[in-house]
Amino acid sequence: MTRLAGKVALVTGGSRGIGASIARRLAAEGADVALTYARSPDKARETVAAIETLGRRALAVEADNADAAAVTAAVEATVEAFGRIDILVNNAGIARMGHVDELTLQDFDDTMAVNVRAAFVASKAAAARMVDGGRIVSIGSCLADRVPGPGFSVYSMSKAALVGMTKGLARDLGPRGITVNVVHPGPTDTDMNPASGPMADGQRSMMAVPRFGNPDDLAAMVAWLAGPEARGITGAGFAVDGGTNA
Numbered sequence: 001m002t003r004l005a006g007k008v009a010l011v012t013g014g015s016r017g018i019g020a021s022i023a024r025r026l027a028a029e030g031a032d033v034a035l036t037y038a039r040s041p042d043k044a045r046e047t048v049a050a051i052e053t054l055g056r057r058a059l060a061v062e063a064d065n066a067d068a069a070a071v072t073a074a075v076e077a078t079v080e081a082f083g084r085i086d087i088l089v090n091n092a093g094i095a096r097m098g099h100v101d102e103l104t105l106q107d108f109d110d111t112m113a114v115n116v117r118a119a120f121v122a123s124k125a126a127a128a129r130m131v132d133g134g135r136i137v138s139i140g141s142c143l144a145d146r147v148p149g150p151g152f153s154v155y156s157m158s159k160a161a162l163v164g165m166t167k168g169l170a171r172d173l174g175p176r177g178i179t180v181n182v183v184h185p186g187p188t189d190t191d192m193n194p195a196s197g198p199m200a201d202g203q204r205s206m207m208a209v210p211r212f213g214n215p216d217d218l219a220a221m222v223a224w225l226a227g228p229e230a231r232g233i234t235g236a237g238f239a240v241d242g243g244t245n246a
Contacts, residue, residue, distance in 0.1 A: 187241070
């Protein structure tokens with residue numbers, strides 16, 4: 001698969017989980033890939049090595065998404081290393097769960113800084129350096145649309161904000177042929193939410209197809225949105241949730 005040959009991608013939070021699967025899939029389809037990490041240098045090196053094994057160039061940039069300057073610097077480091085940027089995937093995020101009585105203002109500020117502000121900062125910085133026809137994809141959540149129980153108010157709000165940002169950026173950047181979309185994972189088998197974990201059966205009970213997703217499922221959707229077939233799709237959301245929100 002070489003439909004992304006000659007392209008350069010940046011995946012925030014690309015050292016593990018869904019982000020690492022996205023980084024590897026973009027490389028498998030021909031892109032050179034930069035990724036950011038905050039606390040997993042070993043995982044970042046593993047992902048870089050996997051990309052290089054595919055014959056593509058790779059770069060790991062230490063950058064905390066809570067630091068807007070570091071996010072902007074990661075975009076610039078990508079352009080400096082590879083000469084351009086064509087694809088941005090806003091994947092990095094945090095989850096602060098708890099009843100509204102328990103959540104603190106710091107929980108709110110941290111969540112919005114990482115899940116929303118960083119996505120805006122990265123998109124703004126990337127768009128300024130991106131060639132016409134580029135791609136921006138953000139990773140949202142099925143919890144942006146429906147909240148099945150207590151404890152998700154701040155997290156769900158942050159992911160819902162990505163929907164509005166996506167629609168607005170699609171309008172701003174559409175004249176340049178840059179598409180902007182958001183992908184909403186449902187229950188996905190990762191270290192943070194294993195398919196064998198104590199909460200897994202409850203999540204399966206809400207799914208039309210009661211099978212936890214694999215990070216590669218999300219990566220396939222992102223790669224398609226980054227490719228030429230999706231050039232006419234922008235301002236849209238795509239659920240990869242096994243029918244959780246059907």
